[in-house]
Amino acid sequence: MADNQKRILLTGATGYIGGRLRRRLEAESRELRCLARRPEALEPQVARGTEVVYGDLLRPETLPAAMRGISTACYLVHSMASGGDFAREDREAARAFASAARAAGVERIVYLGGLGSEDALSDHLASRQEVGRILRDSGAQTIELRASxxxxxxxxxFEMIRALVERLPVMVTPRWVRTLAQPIAVEDVIDYLVDAIDAPAGRSLVLEVGGADRVSYGDIMAEYARQRGLHRVMIAVPVLSPRLSSLWLALVTPLQARVGRKLVESLRNETTVGDPSGAEIFDIRPCGLAEAIRQALAEEEREIAQTRWPKAS
Ligand SMILES: NC(=O)c1ccc[n+]([C@@H]2O[C@H](COP(=O)([O-])OP(=O)(O)OC[C@H]3O[C@@H](n4cnc5c(N)ncnc54)[C@H](OP(=O)(O)O)[C@@H]3O)[C@@H](O)[C@H]2O)c1
Incomplete structure (x- = not known):
């Protein structure tokens, strides 16, 4: 049973995961405070009762006021869109957050990071796991969920995959299309985050979460194409390096090249669940790839319909 009196601090509420978590928590009438670098952009979107405060994790002096009276603080932030050294910025951001949480007596931190257990993790995945370690060092019970x-x-x-499949009838695909991942539907991730917020007090946990299917990136592209009714041909070549792949992605997707490049370097690392037992404390049965893509496309259809016929909806 959710404790609706707990005050929750949400970071990353202008982002993809944080935005979805905010809407879920608001639907459950939780006491919510959102920290944002541009509160004026977020304020018009939030429900009545949700507090929006200015804060920047890279400006530690802005954090004590945001943490005051908070029992659970959610860390849903990364610095990959910044032009600087993202690993250094994420380290500084996590240290500032951990230190402010400790000073304010925050009981729990909930963090969504990335899967990957190989020795040679990409800079992006290694940084995500470093952030988890720093948050655990705060002394607050930290629940780190790791997802693919x-x-x-x-x-x-997902938008990277979509852009490639929608734009290119014939794809010369680098080696990473064979790397295994365990894609998970966003609604399942939000369920895990809410359960992590509500879990009974205890020790810090690292929980690996994944959808029902282990598949390659090529399989994800093929399933997306199948559901969209697109005929796509993939020609695998062994020679494209991650760097070349990222240049290739920058050419064909609308994403900022710098974010795409950092993400694409992670595609060489397998991101599957090694130990599912931790996440089994939650009663969640994530769906498989086909259902996750079906849900994503169906949601888009609804959004398009609402944009076209706002009054009718
Ligand atoms: N999307 C995925 O496929 C995926 C997979 C596995 C794990 N995750 C994890 O999920 C978490 C959220 O990712 P996302 O996909 O939702 O990212 P996102 O859409 O890019 O959002 C990032 C958020 O971080 C905020 N932010 C960045 N720097 C900040 C700072 N210095 N101070 C305060 N806020 C700052 C941004 O705020 P502004 O609006 O001010 O820029 C934005 O709200 C991350 O920890 C990520 O590793 C995501």
């Missing part, structure tokens, strides 16, 4: 690619309209990694 999140399937949903607006999720950066």
């Amino acid at each position: 690619i999140i399937i949903g309209s607006g999720s950066l990694s």
